Amino acid sequence: MTLLDSLTTDTLAAPLADPAPGPLAEVVGAGVPVPLVTGGTVPYANLDYAASAPALRAVADHVATALPLYSSVHRGAGYASAVSTAAYEAARACIGDFVGARSGVDGEHVVVVTRNTTDALNLLASAVAGPTLHLDVEHHANLVPWQLRGARAVTAAPTLAGTLAALEAELAATRPALLTVTGASNVTGEVLPLATLAELAHRHGARIAVDGAQLVPHRRVDVAALGIDYLAFSGHKLYAPFGAGVLVGRRDWLDAAPPYLAGGGAVRRVTLDGTTWADAPARHEAGTPNVLGALALAAACRTIAALPAGAVQAHEEALLERLDAGLRGLDGVRPLTLWAGSGEDVERIGVVTFTVDGYPAELVAQYLSAEHGIGVRDGRFCAHPLLDRLASGATAVRASLGLGSSAADVDRLLGALRSLLERGPGWTYAGPDGDHLPVPDPRGLPEWLGPAGLGDLDLDGAPCGD
Structure with a gap:
């Protein structure tokens, strides 16, 4: 019996119902072999999409096709510049169409690359003249700016209905210029009712x-239909x-x-005495723009x-139903939720964050990678206030x-989690700062990174993951 056979037969609590979904689209790196500390390789199981998703094959192919005629855009007379300019502006229009942006003078949306x-929300923050309101569950990108x-934070209630009521009360009391919210939590995957929130904001004179x-990769978002500003x-x-990235607004x-x-x-x-600025989007795209990035985003x-x-x-x-059912069968694994346990019908995207009794999140993530070739995320996910509430400030694991x-x-x-709970890790994990790295770590790096191995690198990382 192979390692993969053992992970999907003897370690699951019970067979899960068919059909068993496969990939919906081809991504670059699917099935790439990754080394294990115990020797050998397994196909990589990427369960870290919420941090950064791999490139779609169609996206990588499109970028490769565009590269021979890549050039700086706007004002260039050369053929490559003309092609790149046309492609860049077509990409802008495509991205806007994908999210239902309005066109025309009346209520027009613009797409700023x-x-x-984080960059897009900092740009928006620089454009808001007036007070802003947000929830306490936000990713740092939609909190710190x-x-x-001086924005006001509203504490999410134990129920979604209570949270909406708290937001409405604050909107009525403070009359802010802007309400800014996450579309879907990067910690719990729970989706906020955007049409309802847009109506609440507009009723009280605010934009949203x-x-x-997190939401756009999982659900089609139509800004005009939902009333999103x-x-x-x-x-x-x-x-x-x-x-x-983009700001559409x-x-x-x-x-x-x-x-x-x-x-x-x-x-x-521009004269020596002053500058006359362009309108948006050019107004906020100084310097040479990321043409290939925009083309890639449009291709996606x-x-x-x-x-x-x-x-x-x-x-x-x-897949989420399969994951939820499996986690419920593991005694000692505790998913984190805001409202999913309140009895309300709360929609979720495929993001599940959990703790494992008796094991630090950092050790669990390292174990999954080192012994099973599974990529997850551990930490506070750049949502420290929310983790303070849901995990008393401790770190957690996100799939x-x-x-x-x-x-x-x-x-x-x-299967890997069940094995951990039943038998413990099969390797030693340590580290000077509680990072629980495998010791020793014999896994090698790809040839294009040189002869070093993972154990030779400093993988401490930043204090909060994306």
């Missing part, structure tokens, strides 16, 4: 911004990890805001839009699903 969601500007980093999301979470605030960066491309005219939007209606949600829900995920990935995770 940024580096990522507003905190620096949505951190769509601003939407930010990242290419690296939408299967286009080429360094681009109403033009007036963005046209009136100071340029996000001062420099070429953001101007109409096209590829996902071409999938059958409802296919992404159905694929994910089948997240995507287009390339399969039932086999879920089953390997469940």
Whole structure:
């Protein structure tokens, strides 16, 4: 019996119902062999989509096709520049269409290409003239920029209905300029009712911004239909990890805001006495933009839009049900939720965060990688206030699903967790700062990184993961 056979037969609590979903789309790196500390290799089980999703094969192919004619955009007379300019602006339009952006002078949305969601929300924060309101469950990208500007935080109630009531009361009392919320929690996967929140915000004279980093890769979002004024999301979470994100939003605030960066491309005219700035989006895209990143993001939007209606949600829900059922059968594994246990019908995307009794989250994540070839995330997920509430400040483990995920990935995770609970880790894990790295770590790095092994590297990382 092979290692993979053992993980999916003798370690699961009970057989799970068929059909067993396979990947919905081809991603780069699917099935790549990764080394184990115990020797040999297994196909990588990527359950870390919520941090960064792998590139869709169609996205990588599109970038490779565009590279021979890559050039700087706008104002270039050469053929490559003309092609790149046309492709860049077509990508902007495609991204806007994917999320239902309105066009036309009346209520027009503009699409500003940024580096990522954090960059997009910082840009928006620089454009808001007036107080802002947000929940305490936000990713730091949708919390820290507003905190620096004196925003008010509303504590999420134990129920979704109570949370909506608390938000409405604060909107009525403070009349902020903007309500900014996550579309889906990067910790619990729970989805907020955006149409309801947009109606509440507008009723009290506020606009609404949505951190769509987690929601957009999992659900189609139509900003016009939902009444969303601003939407930010990242290419690296939408299967286009080429360094681009976007802010899609109403033009007036963005046209009136100071340029996000001062420099070429953001101007109409410069003299030694002053500068006349361009309107958005050029106003906030100074310097040479990430043309290939924008093209990659547009290619991801096209590829996902071409999938059958409802296919992404159905694929994910089948895997999430399988994962939930398996975790419920593991005594000592405790999923973290905001409202899912309240009896309300709370929609979720494929993000599950949990703790394991008796084991630090860092050790669990290292064990899953080192002994089973499974990639998950551990930490506080750049959502420290929320982890303070849900895990008393402790760290946790997050497994997240995507287009390339399969039932086999879920089953390997469940089998590995059952093995940990029943037999403990099969390797030694230690570290000077409680990072629980495998000791020794004989796994080698790919040839293109040189002769060193993982055990030779400093993998401490940042204090909070994405």
